[in-house]
Amino acid sequence: MIEATSETPAAPPVRIGKGVIHDLGYARYAGERRSPSTLWRVIMRHQLSQTWKTWWRWKLWAVGAAMVTVTVGLVIYLSQNEMFEPLRRNGAAVKLIDGLLPYSFTFFRWMAFGLTMTVGSTNIARDRETGAFGFYFCRPVRARDYVFGKLAGMTLAMASLLVVGPFLLTAFRIGLAHDTDEMLRLLPWLGRVLVVGVLASLVYAALPMAMSAVLGRRWLALGLWAGYWVVATGIFAAIGFFTWTPLIALDPGAALGSLAYGLWGLEVSEKAAQVSVTVALVSIGVHVALAIGILYWRVSREAVGAVGASA
Secondary structure: OOOOOOOOOOOOOOOOOOOOOOOOOOOOOOOOOOOHHHHHHHHHHHHHHHHHOOHHHHHHHHHHHHHHHHHHHHHHHHHOOHHHHHHHOOHHHHHHHHOHHHHHHHHHHHHHHHHHHHOHHHHHHHHHHOOHHHHHHOOOOOHHHHHHHHHHHHHHHHHHHHOHHHHHHHHHHHHOOOOHHHHHHHOHHHHHHHHHHHHHHHHHHHHHHHHHHHHOOHHHHHHHHHHHHHHHHHHHHHHHHHOOHHHHHHOHHHHHHHHHHHHOOOOOOOHHHOOOHHHHHHHHHHHHHHHHHHHHHHHHHHHHHOOOOOO
């Protein structure tokens, strides 16, 4: 048996050669570098691409809006026929013909409501259910980028139903003017139709998305939105009709209808069912601001809890 002593030589150190590991799958990013302030545009484009998919999300309602445009345009064209000349000399008949355009917003709003049922009311809830929030906020995406991008994309989709058709009808009506005086009288219609269309697009984009963000479950959000728009708003309008007229504006749809009729100087058969332009604008502004506030608050809370959330 050999015992180790202090005179026993130590074993020579083992030298390990240095190596370099190469990642053959790595490639330096050579694309365009964009400012973080443009991230909302990426989210907006993604929102529009999701809305475009399948025939029943946006395309079905776009076809419906196109049919409304053609039908109302045909009625406007026929109303300019010579056989209606005696009617046009009557002030009441002129108001009836001119009222076709603001009245057509009712049908366009039906198409917009259909889009809220297929996309808008389940939009944010789908991202929460599928875990997409972690995907968004593990990158340098802020809550305001997400909210602004989603809201901008949904508003553009709504504007394709609520602005394009009425604007084309207005241009068509101006083109049918019999003289310069009539054309000058009709030109302000272009501004009016843009005001009503843009505000309606904001309402139909923001309100269902806010409800979708609060609940976070697609079918629950869909049911809440449908119940609110079909049942609750009708109750608000009935309360206002029988008690105090301005309360009708608690129904955003009634506020939009009153705004359209008010800008064209028209009155519905029941004056108690219509509020002033000022009350309608206040109601629309409060509804949109409240919806955006709720949407941002809920998304901010989810962003903080997401894995790797950015500040």
